[in-house]
Amino acid sequence: MKQHHKLARGHLSTEDWEEAALELIANQGVGALAVEALARQLGVTKGSFYWHFSTRQALLQAALERWERYGEREILEQIEAIPCPQQRLPELFHRVAQELRTHQVYAALLKALDHPQVMPVMARVSQRRTDFLNKAYREAGLSAAEAINRARLTYAAYVGFLQLHFTLGIAHLNQKEFDAYVEHTMVTLIPS
Amino acid sequence: MKQHHKLARGHLSTEDWEEAALELIANQGVGALAVEALARQLGVTKGSFYWHFSTRQALLQAALERWERYGEREILEQIEAIPCPQQRLPELFHRVAQELRTHQVYAALLKALDHPQVMPVMARVSQRRTDFLNKAYREAGLSAAEAINRARLTYAAYVGFLQLHFTLGIAHLNQKEFDAYVEHTMVTLIPS
DNA sequence: CGCATACCATACGCGAAAGTATGGTATCGT
């Protein structure tokens, strides 16, 4: 039973390391995830790390899976709870447009799609979200053929925007411009 | 005068290294660009490399700038040569949809947006292309506000699709499905 | 003919980060 009151003091748990790893990834990218650096940031040394994890890859894997589990749930469930199908897509666009932290991690992982451990996670997440969009578009009245393509287009636009906005600094929009952009995408991509 | 008949044989030129670097980047990503590996692939050793380039970064920089110079020119110039502005956007979509090699490099660089040398190059390229799209949309009749947002949306969709298709293997479309997708994006994103 | 230049091979130095070995301290259960 690993239930030994970790709230007590000073001691770090496995989850603490995973959270810290995600934090570091969000800020400095996957490439910057080094064990000595992370340990320093947590005020400890490697000795601590290698007690919790067998290897560096293990930490990355754990952090990614953690993000994959807890990163989506909320929004998608809230959207599915909306009774009127016609209202789901607009609400989804709005909600997504307000997140930040989640997008930071997502953008950081997109930049690191090179990494063999990151790629499959992103593939799964993207597949699920595209499926979700597909369903939403069908419910909004599009045909099967239209819905799947529109879902791909929409999600591609989302992914691409993260790159352009966060990583590349293109479209460095202020709040007003950003709102206008979101409005434009909704008008363009959501069937009336 | 660096004109010493390099055609002779066996000897490599600076451009040969740059091309080989781009080839390797297209296939295995920026992270795999190591000098010893590249040298092996060219049938020589490091000794040769460090005669042509002072450092590994220098090669990457040269390869990136080379790609930046020669990668775009063709298509954009061809599009601008089209007399009727209304026809430019459809033609652009079609032409882009047929490229391959260019997209492979572009996708590989997108995966490596982490890298400090890659990022500014991609930022410049993306900015120019977005500007180009913006102009095209204006000529197609959109208002200034609409054109800029539609340009962002279109280019974001392009970037995102490369990620989903090439890197993540989502939307693993065959030719027929791909054509249908392109057609859908044109109908959705190009003003009638 | 012979030297200079261009191109390449071989062998080594070196720094950064991963992983290992080992020992120290605090806390908890009994």
Next chain:
DNA sequence: ACGATACCATACTTTCGCGTATGGTATGCG
């Protein structure tokens, strides 16, 4: 009270890829 367990520090070894040093060969030029 005391031993076991959980957590962490320190010092070390290993690996990998960059860069350097230096010497070898071929080709064009005077």
